[in-house]
Amino acid sequence: MIDWKKILVPVAAVVILLLLWELLVWAMGWPDYKMASPSDLWPAFLRYQHLFWQYGWQTLWRTVVGLGVAVVFGTLLGMVMGLSKTMNDALYPLLVGFNAIPKATVVPVIALMFVGQHDFNTILMAFMISFFPIAVSVAIGLSTLEPEYRDILRSLGASRMTVFWKIALPKTLPEFFGALKVAVTLAFIGTNLVEIITPHGRGLGHLFQSAQTNSDFPLMFAVLIALAALGIMLYYAIVALERIFAGWAVRPGH
Amino acid sequence: MDNLIDIKGVTHAYKTKAGPFPVLRDLNISIPQHSFCAVVGPSGCGKSTLTRLIAGLMFPDQGEVWLHGELVKSPRKTVGMAFQNPVLLEWRTILQNVILPLEIVAPMMPKAQKEARARELLAMVGLEGFENKRPSELSGGMRQRASLCRALVHKPDIIILDEPFGALDAFTREDLWQTMHQLRAKEPFTALLITHDLRESVYLGDQVVVLSGRPATTQYVMRVDIPGPRPLEMLYEPDTVERLAVLRREIQIAQGRAVA
Numbered sequence: 202m203i204d205w206k207k208i209l210v211p212v213a214a215v216v217i218l219l220l221l222w223e224l225l226v227w228a229m230g231w232p233d234y235k236m237a238s239p240s241d242l243w244p245a246f247l248r249y250q251h252l253f254w255q256y257g258w259q260t261l262w263r264t265v266v267g268l269g270v271a272v273v274f275g276t277l278l279g280m281v282m283g284l285s286k287t288m289n290d291a292l293y294p295l296l297v298g299f300n301a302i303p304k305a306t307v308v309p310v311i312a313l314m315f316v317g318q319h320d321f322n323t324i325l326m327a328f329m330i331s332f333f334p335i336a337v338s339v340a341i342g343l344s345t346l347e348p349e350y351r352d353i354l355r356s357l358g359a360s361r362m363t364v365f366w367k368i369a370l371p372k373t374l375p376e377f378f379g380a381l382k383v384a385v386t387l388a389f390i391g392t393n394l395v396e397i398i399t400p401h402g403r404g405l406g407h408l409f410q411s412a413q414t415n416s417d418f419p420l421m422f423a424v425l426i427a428l429a430a431l432g433i434m435l436y437y438a439i440v441a442l443e444r445i446f447a448g449w450a451v452r453p454g455h
Numbered sequence: 456m457d458n459l460i461d462i463k464g465v466t467h468a469y470k471t472k473a474g475p476f477p478v479l480r481d482l483n484i485s486i487p488q489h490s491f492c493a494v495v496g497p498s499g500c501g502k503s504t505l506t507r508l509i510a511g512l513m514f515p516d517q518g519e520v521w522l523h524g525e526l527v528k529s530p531r532k533t534v535g536m537a538f539q540n541p542v543l544l545e546w547r548t549i550l551q552n553v554i555l556p557l558e559i560v561a562p563m564m565p566k567a568q569k570e571a572r573a574r575e576l577l578a579m580v581g582l583e584g585f586e587n588k589r590p591s592e593l594s595g596g597m598r599q600r601a602s603l604c605r606a607l608v609h610k611p612d613i614i615i616l617d618e619p620f621g622a623l624d625a626f627t628r629e630d631l632w633q634t635m636h637q638l639r640a641k642e643p644f645t646a647l648l649i650t651h652d653l654r655e656s657v658y659l660g661d662q663v664v665v666l667s668g669r670p671a672t673t674q675y676v677m678r679v680d681i682p683g684p685r686p687l688e689m690l691y692e693p694d695t696v697e698r699l700a701v702l703r704r705e706i707q708i709a710q711g712r713a714v715a
Binding site for chain 2: 347355359371374449450
């Protein structure tokens, strides 16, 4: 059964926001180079529709691949840090330091290191920017496991691996998905950072860049909205996965 | 050997930066098969350390823990544990939670057989019809019942109960005490119960062991030779009141608030 209220409420919110935006631009009398209005966006989108689909797909798949690598690497790193106190002490400052580096400054570095490898560079950046929350959440989830959970299985002679698979890993899933929701938007930022900064003619970031060069302001705004739409799509894909794998964490009535 | 569990002269200290921190000193406890031993003592006197020693999760600095005529040197499959926190797995149904130990101890047992065993126990504690519920859908007392079933499902030699009724309200607690007696009547087991509640220790225990303050040693052992299942009215009989007075005095001595 489809719960129409659950769909209608957010859609209504979007419509109201667009109306207010339109109204604001109209009332202030802003020209479209200052602030495009929603009614300018649709024609801009229609004019370059084929580019939106083509570039949108490029941005999407590179983000998803980067995020996938981040999930694998972040989970492994989180496991190492969560299960070993020494590794946690050793890696935490490095990880925080790495995360604090503004990723925009890293773009030229990787662009020079892997010249011409545009897909690889973009995926690498999406990965680098998004694995941190995943690693941290898995590490915290594993290290804060109450000892009683371990003891019920350890007292039966279960191995550390068994305790991990049967208890620690599933128990960490809600935290993991929480982090994944943060990571998905970060991966998106990473992809666009590379697409905007390094000119190699791919992705929605590139479309934004060329719109800027041509002072096509409605197109710039249309790209931003398309990015937002892609972000929402990916986010809800994660929510769907969460329902399947960690649905038990959602209490009835919430 | 008559005793299922023999704790002989166990001494243990935790290593801390400030030097060794002694928790147990020359502790002796013997529990015959199918008997119920309640252990009481001042808080922080090392009772939980005792449970981990029996479960084989830790080893004493000195002394020996014997289980079924064998020296405990590692965790074994013949122990069941239940704690104050029922630690049920939220992503499993009640039935699947109860089955968990069987997955470790008897991985080859057919699934239907595992489930039948779990259903049998759940019915015994009054959780029939709740097999497919999640732990979050149950009350605290019901969760603790499920946790007891999980401790018993693989028919362990001994179940170790670390204050399993401590967080429950008074009425639920009395209900669960009676459930313990009913379970023992249907399926005899050996148990060691850690508790802070003297009434609970007298109502459930065949013997009550009073531990001294830290480092804990066996200070006093009281036999309660009343066959089970015991009626709740037992708690209000003069005999019990007298036992409680004795135990209360022993606890005060253990706390250093009275002289022997």
